[in-house]
Amino acid sequence: MPELVFFSGTMDCGKSTLALQIQHNRAARGLQGMIFTRNDRAGAGRLSSRLGLVTDAVEADEEFDFHACLVRHLTAGGRADYVIADEAQFLTPGQIDQLARVVDDLGIDVFAFGITTDFRTRLFPGSQRLVELADRVEVLQVEGLCWCGARATHNARTVAGRMVVEGAQVVVGDVAGGAEDGGQPRDVGYEVLCRRHHRRRLTAAAARAGALSPDVLPVDGAALPAPRR
Numbered sequence: 001m002p003e004l005v006f007f008s009g010t011m012d013c014g015k016s017t018l019a020l021q022i023q024h025n026r027a028a029r030g031l032q033g034m035i036f037t038r039n040d041r042a043g044a045g046r047l048s049s050r051l052g053l054v055t056d057a058v059e060a061d062e063e064f065d066f067h068a069c070l071v072r073h074l075t076a077g078g079r080a081d082y083v084i085a086d087e088a089q090f091l092t093p094g095q096i097d098q099l100a101r102v103v104d105d106l107g108i109d110v111f112a113f114g115i116t117t118d119f120r121t122r123l124f125p126g127s128q129r130l131v132e133l134a135d136r137v138e139v140l141q142v143e144g145l146c147w148c149g150a151r152a153t154h155n156a157r158t159v160a161g162r163m164v165v166e167g168a169q170v171v172v173g174d175v176a177g178g179a180e181d182g183g184q185p186r187d188v189g190y191e192v193l194c195r196r197h198h199r200r201r202l203t204a205a206a207a208r209a210g211a212l213s214p215d216v217l218p219v220d221g222a223a224l225p226a227p228r229r
């Protein structure tokens with residue numbers, strides 16, 4: 001039975017790498033896939049992994065109709081054994097419905113890859129619809145880690161090095177983006193954190209700064225319990 005599968009995880013956990021591996025393995029066996037993405041960091045019409053692999057993809061903007069595209073392709077004599085949709089969090093709920101129709105009406109497997117929640121811990125509309133409709137939701141095996149060593153479950157956004165919880169839902173960027181660049185923090189960046197540290201807005205830089213600040217040292221260390229960040 002063809003399936004709609006949602007491969008989900010935080011930023012930087014290997015989703016695009018897995019998409020490219022699935023593509024490679026199937027293509028090696030003579031299967032033909034159609035690859036879609038939206039707003040990849042590498043630019044329009046690209047599906048890229050931080051491991052350096054990249055492939056061409058169809059850029060699916062807001063107006064794009066996945067079902068109509070597949071029907072056109074098949075009607076013109078094209079072949080499609082599977083569909084890959086990366087950065088699926090950016091798709092509209094209607095487009096996720098179209099992907100479900102591709103599975104149910106056209107009998108084609110659809111593999112969608114994306115982050116579930118935004119920097120405010122809120123579901124992206126596309127991811128919400130995927131959770132609602134997917135035959136399976138697969139959480140990636142390679143876990144990203146918070147600076148404290150716990151499993152990273154949430155995505156934080158930083159602006160000029162400081163974690164923010166307000167702003168536009170969509171700002172394309174990278175996990176290295178908030179790092180210092182020539183002594184100055186770059187503008188918008190992302191960092192994966194465990195829930196505890198996301199709630200406390202404690203990024204790696206904030207934790208480092210806190211550890212260095214005399215303000216957080218107990219006045220009488222012996223009288224206080226060991227600090228727990």
Ligand SMILES: Nc1ncnc2c1ncn2[C@@H]1O[C@H](COP(=O)(O)OP(=O)(O)O)[C@@H](O)[C@H]1O
Pocket residue numbers: 009010011012013014015016017018048049050051142144
């Ligand atoms: N230099 C490196 N050496 C080994 N693995 C790396 C390196 N850089 C990135 N990775 C791996 O690539 C993963 C990110 O892959 P990517 O597909 O770009 O993530 P996603 O699409 O989930 O944002 C990292 O979690 C890490 O496992």
Ligand SMILES: Cc1cn([C@H]2C[C@H](O)[C@@H](COP(=O)(O)O)O2)c(=O)[nH]c1=O
Pocket residue numbers: 010011012015016039041114115117118119120155156157169170171172173174190
């Ligand atoms: C948390 C969050 C992320 N984004 C953007 C940043 C990146 O361009 C992509 C995620 O890409 P990845 O391959 O999974 O690293 O999403 C955003 O626009 N808004 C957010 O809240």
